[in-house]
Amino acid sequence: MATQSLQIFCNWLASTALSQKIQTTEWIIPATQCVHIVAVAAVVTSALMLDLRLFGVRWQNQTLAYVTHRFAPVIWWALPVLLASGAVLIIAEPARALRNPVFLLKMALLLGAVLTTLACQLPLRKNAGFWELSQGRRRAAQILAAISLPFWVGIVFAGRWIAYVQV
């Protein structure tokens, strides 16, 4: 029943004028994918830089407050760009994503990535030194960083696999 409604929705969306316009204009889908990839690059690189600082592998000569100030906003600015460009791709080919189990996996991974990133960054809003006040907190931040990285990697991998899993 639910799958049937989803199929009807996908068929309707694909038949709309907007979807038809995107489908029949050759350059829109690859151009939108380029925007999507550049926004992914911004998010993944920023997340990695923050995590490397928490691990003490890179940016040791900069305070955590500075590295957070430099890279955290990039993540939150790029996410809306990802959602918007992703929405264009879904409107163009609704069933390719919405009926694809890999797409659902990607969204679950995105939720995990956003939650761990929030858990890492929200405490810093009140106190930029929050994760450096004790050895225990330093550890906790490193664990959060270690959990968030596989989520971002999984998002990139799932994104590519959507093209290979046929529905």
Add this chain to the structure above:
Amino acid sequence: MLDSLLKYLEDANFATAIREGSVLFPWIECVHVLALTLVIGSIAVVDLRLMGVTSRDRGVAEITAGVLPVTWTAFGFAVVTGFLLFSSNATTYGGNAFFRIKMLLLVLAGVNMGLYHLVISRGAENWQTAEATPTRARIAGAVSLFLWLGIIAAGRWIGFTINAPA
């Protein structure tokens, strides 16, 4: 000459395995995409600083120390995975206009980087702020960013102009 070389590469055992297997190509492509996002993302951090857009109050040397090891590691992965993907259909990719454009842009990015290291970056240890960064460095940063965006675009268009899942 080039054609027979590409054919030879395409017929290699590993290239055949990637072409004929159902999961090797996508998995290698996953690593390629992850690597290139880190390459362009980390290079952009340096380029945007050179251009005076971000990290304006930090020295160029501090920024490059933070990101360049990531850039080079990721670039290594991108080259190896890119070569493997290319080998699986070397004759097709070799004849693809966007693949050729991508290789040309990569060479230009390399030339820009070489110029930066050899000539433009002279005195870079004194570029402590955006204001102290000379125009020639700002231009090199903008050229680099522009070329890398072109490399991404050309790469994506390869997928739409040869017979492969987009």
